[in-house]
Amino acid sequence: MVSKKIAVLPGDGIGPEVCRQAVKVLEAVATRFGHRFEMQSYPMGACAIDATGNPLPDETLDACRAADAVLLGAIGDPKYDNDPSAKVRPEQGLLRLRKELGLFANIRPITAYDILLPHSPLKQDRIQGTDMVIFRELTGGIYFGAKGRTDDGEGAYDHCVYSRHEIRRIAHMAFQSAAGRRQRLTLVDKANVLETSRLWREEVREMAHQYPEVTVDYLLVDNAAMQMILNPKQFDVILTENMFGDIISDEASVIAGSMGLLPSASVGAEVALFEPIHGSYPQAKGKGIANPIATILSAAMLLEHLELNEEAALVREAVDEALNNGVLTKELNTTAPYTTEEVGNYIAFWI
Amino acid sequence: MVSKKIAVLPGDGIGPEVCRQAVKVLEAVATRFGHRFEMQSYPMGACAIDATGNPLPDETLDACRAADAVLLGAIGDPKYDNDPSAKVRPEQGLLRLRKELGLFANIRPITAYDILLPHSPLKQDRIQGTDMVIFRELTGGIYFGAKGRTDDGEGAYDHCVYSRHEIRRIAHMAFQSAAGRRQRLTLVDKANVLETSRLWREEVREMAHQYPEVTVDYLLVDNAAMQMILNPKQFDVILTENMFGDIISDEASVIAGSMGLLPSASVGAEVALFEPIHGSYPQAKGKGIANPIATILSAAMLLEHLELNEEAALVREAVDEALNNGVLTKELNTTAPYTTEEVGNYIAFWI
Numbered sequence: 001m002v003s004k005k006i007a008v009l010p011g012d013g014i015g016p017e018v019c020r021q022a023v024k025v026l027e028a029v030a031t032r033f034g035h036r037f038e039m040q041s042y043p044m045g046a047c048a049i050d051a052t053g054n055p056l057p058d059e060t061l062d063a064c065r066a067a068d069a070v071l072l073g074a075i076g077d078p079k080y081d082n083d084p085s086a087k088v089r090p091e092q093g094l095l096r097l098r099k100e101l102g103l104f105a106n107i108r109p110i111t112a113y114d115i116l117l118p119h120s121p122l123k124q125d126r127i128q129g130t131d132m133v134i135f136r137e138l139t140g141g142i143y144f145g146a147k148g149r150t151d152d153g154e155g156a157y158d159h160c161v162y163s164r165h166e167i168r169r170i171a172h173m174a175f176q177s178a179a180g181r182r183q184r185l186t187l188v189d190k191a192n193v194l195e196t197s198r199l200w201r202e203e204v205r206e207m208a209h210q211y212p213e214v215t216v217d218y219l220l221v222d223n224a225a226m227q228m229i230l231n232p233k234q235f236d237v238i239l240t241e242n243m244f245g246d247i248i249s250d251e252a253s254v255i256a257g258s259m260g261l262l263p264s265a266s267v268g269a270e271v272a273l274f275e276p277i278h279g280s281y282p283q284a285k286g287k288g289i290a291n292p293i294a295t296i297l298s299a300a301m302l303l304e305h306l307e308l309n310e311e312a313a314l315v316r317e318a319v320d321e322a323l324n325n326g327v328l329t330k331e332l333n334t335t336a337p338y339t340t341e342e343v344g345n346y347i348a349f350w351i
Numbered sequence: 352m353v354s355k356k357i358a359v360l361p362g363d364g365i366g367p368e369v370c371r372q373a374v375k376v377l378e379a380v381a382t383r384f385g386h387r388f389e390m391q392s393y394p395m396g397a398c399a400i401d402a403t404g405n406p407l408p409d410e411t412l413d414a415c416r417a418a419d420a421v422l423l424g425a426i427g428d429p430k431y432d433n434d435p436s437a438k439v440r441p442e443q444g445l446l447r448l449r450k451e452l453g454l455f456a457n458i459r460p461i462t463a464y465d466i467l468l469p470h471s472p473l474k475q476d477r478i479q480g481t482d483m484v485i486f487r488e489l490t491g492g493i494y495f496g497a498k499g500r501t502d503d504g505e506g507a508y509d510h511c512v513y514s515r516h517e518i519r520r521i522a523h524m525a526f527q528s529a530a531g532r533r534q535r536l537t538l539v540d541k542a543n544v545l546e547t548s549r550l551w552r553e554e555v556r557e558m559a560h561q562y563p564e565v566t567v568d569y570l571l572v573d574n575a576a577m578q579m580i581l582n583p584k585q586f587d588v589i590l591t592e593n594m595f596g597d598i599i600s601d602e603a604s605v606i607a608g609s610m611g612l613l614p615s616a617s618v619g620a621e622v623a624l625f626e627p628i629h630g631s632y633p634q635a636k637g638k639g640i641a642n643p644i645a646t647i648l649s650a651a652m653l654l655e656h657l658e659l660n661e662e663a664a665l666v667r668e669a670v671d672e673a674l675n676n677g678v679l680t681k682e683l684n685t686t687a688p689y690t691t692e693e694v695g696n697y698i699a700f701w702i
């Protein structure tokens with residue numbers, strides 16, 4: 001029996017409804033195993049701006065720091081999207097949270113579930129058996145470098161910066177992951193153009209000696225964007241910097257047939273954060289059509305992070321059960337769709 | 352009857368063999384229409400480094416400047432790829448050529464040929480009818496900003512910079528293209544994170560008033576990487592900055608079923624450059640298996656640029672003829688493949 005504090009950040013759009021189902025599943029796990037999960041919700045994103053003027057209120061940040069793990073729904077609202085000059089934007093909350101919590105590694109497993117192959121835009125034989133993990137650097141690069149306008153107002157700049165230290169700490173994680181999987185690591189970069197990419201290659205090449213069992217490939221990002229579609233099965237562990245990781249991991253998500261299935265973990269220092277890779281999907285808000293599985297699988301990753309492996313395995317089994325029995329929202333089950341809540345109930349009940 | 356000077360840069364790997372076929376086709380056009388095309392070859396890329404130590408020798412640059420148009424094969428050699436610290440690399444020649452000739456717009460049409468749908472990794476219904484043009488900014492952004500190592504040797508940086516002027520000149524081209532097509536323009540950026548992207552949005556939003564017939568969408572690059580695969584038919588004209596364009600346009604190329612079919616034009620000042628989008632593919636060098644069609648279609652774009660529209664149309668017809676009759680290299684015709692030269696001969700003969 002364990003006792004854990006989980007800060008829940010439901011966020012915007014469909015965030016709250018998918019989070020509710022994941023919380024329900026975590027509660028079912030707690031009951032079944034006799035654990036105590038103290039789960040409390042805090043505002044972040046557009047809802048936090050509306051309520052406090054700040055996308056990441058101090059209270060929210062403090063609660064995350066004090067928690068054993070953070071579960072996030074999704075953030076973002078169209079009313080901020082089309083105003084690039086807005087001084088306060090929902091994303092700033094997420095970016096600041098990543099930085100403040102030191103979440104330097106975003107981990108995204110991409111799995112092509114057999115039962116969902118018909119839903120993928122890719123031909124079945126290209127993707128069947130795809131099983132990769134993408135390690136995206138999350139607190140460096142062009143996201144966090146100096147940015148601004150030139151003095152004459154005629155230009156803008158964004159600086160991409162990386163240190164050896166930033167590269168090494170996530171590269172070690174990726175190497176270790178590869179060592180425990182199919183022993184292949186692919187570094188995605190643009191070493192023929194960028195100096196930061198050349199630094200990544202240098203470091204990874206040097207570190208490779210420490211992991212002799214891992215075969216390392218180097219792939220230019222433009223080529224990676226093609227290979228991801230042409231032959232995704234070739235990948236085991238992909239390691240890449242922040243901006244390329246943002247693009248490549250979202251691209252990879254289409255393989256699975258639905259974004260609604262893909263979880264992610266952001267780790268680094270003590271507290272880790274778990275969230276579905278999909279966005280806040282405001283058009284679907286409140287309609288009961290949002291797929292809660294990505295958030296529920298994020299909760300499974302959260303359990304693993306807390307070393308509750310048996311519990312995590314049970315959540316995964318319950319999700320498989322829903323997949324195998326077609327207990328799915330309408331993007332995956334057009335003939336007899338289940339609602340967000342029904343999917344959550346089914347999975348929680350199974351536990 | 353016209354007389355034109357075309358500088359040919361065959362480059363490395365399969366570059367020379369595919370260029371040879373395109374030159375043959377241009378010669379057939381000249382004969383048929385009584386034109387005079389003065390075509391001379393100059394070294395650039397790895398072959399130029401080997402011969403002169405310089406990936407873009409002065410003689411080559413001067414010849415390009417003096418020409419009416421430039422036809423390029425492909426550059427790059429594996430011996431330079433895995434040495435990120437090499438001071439001289441083939442790509443530098445291409446990047447410098449783009450900059451020196453002021454080729455600020457890279458234009459890539461992406462067409463899903465019906466007959467090649469079975470070769471695409473994407474399901475037929477997703478891509479049939481895809482017809483888009485990507486306008487990629489080519490002489491700015493992170494490619495050409497300051498780059499280097501920090502003084503302590505522990506870090507590296509690449510600066511991304513854009514001016515309003517750089518954005519406007521290519522945006523005008525993209526708007527004009529959209530106006531003459533299906534009247535949709537999609538700006539791909541990362542305006543929720545990057546200041547340069549916010550400048551792009553500001554400019555494009557302002558310019559949109561001048562093109563009231565064109566509907567403008569704004570798409571974040573991570574979402575664009577998904578939409579490109581989920582529903583490529585939604586795109587008409589895509590406009591984007593240099594680095595995102597590199598990734599997104601290569602990703603888009605998989606739709607067509609083969610990179611061996613896709614041409615590109617790089618334009619800006621007087622002289623324009625035409626090249627297939629594929630690379631130097633060194634493993635295929637000298638085997639007669641390289642598909643010359645992308646280079647031949649690049650030659651067709653070159654003819655259009657010289658306002659030889661009837662001539663260009665004839666080249667396209669000849670290519671269609673090859674496609675429809677299966678006169679194709681082995682990646683597209685596995686049962687009875689034709690060689691690079693046979694495909695070139697067929698197309699030239701048809702003209």
Ligand SMILES: CC(C)[C@H](C(=O)O)[C@@H](O)C(=O)O
Binds near residue numbers: 091095246543
């Ligand atoms: C919301 C946005 C700032 C964020 C990012 O680009 O990192 C998102 O796209 C993601 O991938 O988590």
Ligand SMILES: CC(C)[C@H](C(=O)O)[C@@H](O)C(=O)O
Binds near residue numbers: 192193442445446597
């Ligand atoms: C060779 C390389 C520098 C180049 C680029 O990144 O621009 C290539 O990938 C391209 O797209 O033409």
